[in-house]
Amino acid sequence: MSPRTNPRAANTPRKRVAAIRRTLRNRTLQKNASIFAALGDPTRLRLVAALCTGSALSIAQLTSGTDITRQAVTKHLRVLADAGLVHGVKLGRERRWELEPSRIDDARRSLDAIAQQWDQALTKLKAFVER
Amino acid sequence: MSPRTNPRAANTPRKRVAAIRRTLRNRTLQKNASIFAALGDPTRLRLVAALCTGSALSIAQLTSGTDITRQAVTKHLRVLADAGLVHGVKLGRERRWELEPSRIDDARRSLDAIAQQWDQALTKLKAFVER
DNA sequence: ACCGCACGCAACCTGCTAGTTGCATTTATT
């Protein structure tokens, strides 16, 4: 048997196996993954933190205090923008970048969902054990 | 002047520039970045979701329903474990993996901090504008 | 004792990602 077609393992009920498979195939998470991926780089996370301090900042400002090039910062901003976490507006000869707080909330909701689902499963399990 | 030593841009007060630089150099975020990076892959996010459904699952179970190899799943679990999001216990000839919900909370707190900081900055700005 | 299942380890391939350098373009400033 091919190693990837592993129908059932141990003694897990078929229904649960089906549920797990459904979860594993779920496509809803694909979108949220991009947000986490965007936040998953230390440099980018620092950029986000810097933008949290309030006003919209230019690339030059965001580059100052970093040990990478301005172009590298530009690329990171591009990634963050693609994830919808940030957007920039042209202002004269510079471009100011600011946060998109709604996306942060999206990510937070996603984590909330995970945590909640886990808690729920835990209480169910507890109920089952204590029955 | 080198393009990376860009001391001040536009007409931003020096104090704020210093604050931004401090934020950009902050190392506290480094750790959280690894959590987000771990969650930043669709496959891994699905694994987490599958583990949310309750019981601890074996690698074979987690592989079933995916179109990747068992070894790929193993690697992803390794990444998740390195981020502290998951841990496995040997159980006979198989190894069951389960969530570490405290780390999820860590990530959530991190996002909360960002959102809160942003809100705070917003209200400050609003207060300034409406003065 | 034997066979099969679940897993670990190591080597390898491949594409993307972070980062750089060099140059062009637009906008202020004097």
Added chain:
DNA sequence: AATAAATGCAACTAGCAGGTTGCGTGCGGT
């Protein structure tokens, strides 16, 4: 008009991350 500032664009490099294949190992059931 000329210069400097802030940014954009393109090509290039190096390294890592996701994925596979192949094989070895330990545990379980019969």
